[in-house]
Structures are given as C-alpha cells and as structure tokens.
Amino acid sequence: MGEADSDFGGYLINREVGRGGSAIVYQAHHHNDPTVPVALKILNQTHRTPAWQARLGREFDFAGALHHPNIVRMYRHGPFWLAMQFIDGGRSARLGTLANRLAALTQIADALDYAHQAGIVHCDVKPANILVADDFPHSPAVLTDFGTAHAVVEDVWRRRQHNPEVSLPYTAPEILLGKAPSAATDEYALACTAVELLTGAPPFTADNAAELVDAHLRQLPPPLTGMVGSTARAVDLVVERAMAKYPARRYESCTEFVDELSRAIADPPG
Incomplete structure (x- = not known):
C-alpha cells in the first residue's frame, strides 16, 4: 500500500513537491474542500520513530502557536504527518532581483x-526554510520548519545531549559551544542567509564539518566587495555585527539588522 492509499485525516495526495532526508512533502487537499491546496508533510518509513514523531509534533505546536502572515500556518497533524499552508512557488534562493531578496x-x-517576542527561537533559519510564492512580492515570504525550535522560557536547554541538530553553514557560535539559543542566534542565521541570497553562497564554506565549525568560531565573514556594488564595505560592517561571535554584540533585533543592511546597500558612500 502506497502513501496515496493511506489515511491522513481526510487529506488526499495530489503530487509530490519536495523531498528531504526525513520526509516527503506533497500537494494535497481535504476531501471536503478539493479546491484548497495544502502541503502534506509525511515522514519516511525509516523516520517514523518516537523521536521523529516528537519533532514533527514540536514543529506543529510551535508554528501553530504563532499567528503571523510570514509564518507557515498549521492545519492538522497525525502521528507521522502534518498538514500546513501550501506555498505555490519555491525557496527564497530562486528570487531573481535584489529588491525581492x-x-x-x-x-x-x-x-x-x-x-x-512570543518566547520562541526558530533555530534553523536558512534559505531552504524560507518559501516564496510565484507571485512574490504580492504574496508574502513564509518561514517554515519549526521542528528544532526552542521555547526560551524552558528551564533546561534541550541540547539533545552532545549532538544538537544544526545546519552548519548557518549555525551561530554559541550553539556550537553547547550554549542555549536566543533571539540573537536566529539573527546570526538570518545574516548567513542574507549573505547567501546576496552572493549565491553562505559566508563560510569548507571541505569538512570541522573546518566549517572553526570558521564560525574564529573567522570574520569574508568581504562582499565586488558582489553588491560600491557600498560593499558598509554591507560588510553590517554583516560583521549581525554575525558577531558574542550574541550581545549583535543588533537588538532581526528587523534592525535587515533595515541596516538595506540602508547600506541603497546608500552610496559619501
């Protein structure tokens, strides 16, 4: 029996739209409303373990507790699947203009x-988790995948012992050092994401994980000279602050960081 023959709370599969290491995402619809598409995320057979089902539940609970036009809407979930807002487009890296990025x-x-402000840190900000519709910017960009999110009000940081789940090209130094995440952790990842959207690659690349970890811990992000025009040095300073090794030295908010970045790109040096 294939997935199309399984019961997903009344949701019926139309077509596959994405595939990852742990799950497949389908465009689907509920049998009561075939005109409204949803994204149906289904864990692979090998990932239908208690740990992965708990992760899927966290993704549903955290995103479902947030109501914002740029955060994916959750509809329903079962033991190894969840139904959520469908974005008919793709990942943010496909955006063709600087203004849209x-x-x-x-x-x-x-x-x-x-x-x-609601006490939730995403902990996995990266271009692959930012989806944009085909008609962007008429439809909003949407932040997805809250499966590794963390509630900062919890007394104990869920370090997953000595092996936290991370996307290394976007991981802040404090996480690599085993410290608790904060809003500044997401800002660091957003800065790495911004660099990738501006240049086509994240700030640090390496041949192996150890070198990438060392870069996050010890190196300044490489200069963007020649990649974003004559204002590159101003952009470098903004990125360097948002990627400061110590969280307290970063911008007060993600919005402040992006506002400063946009201003540095728009304003030529005097």
Whole structure:
C-alpha cells in the first residue's frame, strides 16, 4: 500500500513537491474542500520513530502557536504527518532581483522578531526554510520548519545531549559551544542567509564539518566587495555585527539588522 492509499485525516495526495532526508512533502487537499491546496508533510518509513514523531509534533505546536502572515500556518497533524499552508512557488534562493531578496529578508525578520517576542527561537533559519510564492512580492515570504525550535522560557536547554541538530553553514557560535539559543542566534542565521541570497553562497564554506565549525568560531565573514556594488564595505560592517561571535554584540533585533543592511546597500558612500 502506497502513501496515496493511506489515511491522513481526510487529506488526499495530489503530487509530490519536495523531498528531504526525513520526509516527503506533497500537494494535497481535504476531501471536503478539493479546491484548497495544502502541503502534506509525511515522514519516511525509516523516520517514523518516537523521536521523529516528537519533532514533527514540536514543529506543529510551535508554528501553530504563532499567528503571523510570514509564518507557515498549521492545519492538522497525525502521528507521522502534518498538514500546513501550501506555498505555490519555491525557496527564497530562486528570487531573481535584489529588491525581492531584501523584501523577503525584511518580512522574515519581522516574523522572527514576532516569534522572539512570543518566547520562541526558530533555530534553523536558512534559505531552504524560507518559501516564496510565484507571485512574490504580492504574496508574502513564509518561514517554515519549526521542528528544532526552542521555547526560551524552558528551564533546561534541550541540547539533545552532545549532538544538537544544526545546519552548519548557518549555525551561530554559541550553539556550537553547547550554549542555549536566543533571539540573537536566529539573527546570526538570518545574516548567513542574507549573505547567501546576496552572493549565491553562505559566508563560510569548507571541505569538512570541522573546518566549517572553526570558521564560525574564529573567522570574520569574508568581504562582499565586488558582489553588491560600491557600498560593499558598509554591507560588510553590517554583516560583521549581525554575525558577531558574542550574541550581545549583535543588533537588538532581526528587523534592525535587515533595515541596516538595506540602508547600506541603497546608500552610496559619501
């Protein structure tokens, strides 16, 4: 019996739209309303374990507790699947203009600040988790995948012992050092995301994980000279602050960071 024959709370699969290491995402619809598409995320057979089902539940609970136009809407979930808002487009890296990339970053910064005010840190901000519709900017950019999110009001940081789930190209130094995440952790990841959207690559690349970890812990982000025009040095200073090794030295909010970044790109040096 295939997935199309399984019961997902009345949701019926139309077509596959994405595939990752742990799950497949389908466009689907509820049998009571075939005109409204939803995204149906289904764990692979090998990932239908208690730990992965708990992760899926956290994704549903955290995103479902937040109500913001740039945060994915959750509808329903079962033991190894969840139904959520369908975005008919793709990942933010596909945005073709600088203006649209900055607009998407502005919207996601606002979503992150909203989540932080609600006591939730996303912990996995990256271009792959920012979706944009085909008609962007008429439809908003949407932040997805709250599966590794963290509630800052919890007394104990869920470090997953000595092996936290991270996306290394976007991981803040404090997480690599085993410290608790904060709003500044998402800001660091958003800065890495911004660099990738501006240049086509994250700030640090390496041949192996150890070198990438060392870069996050010890190196300044490489200069963007020649990649964003004559204002590159001003952009470098903004990125360097948002990616400061110590969280307290970063901007007060994600919105402040993106506002400064947009201003540095727009204003030529005097």
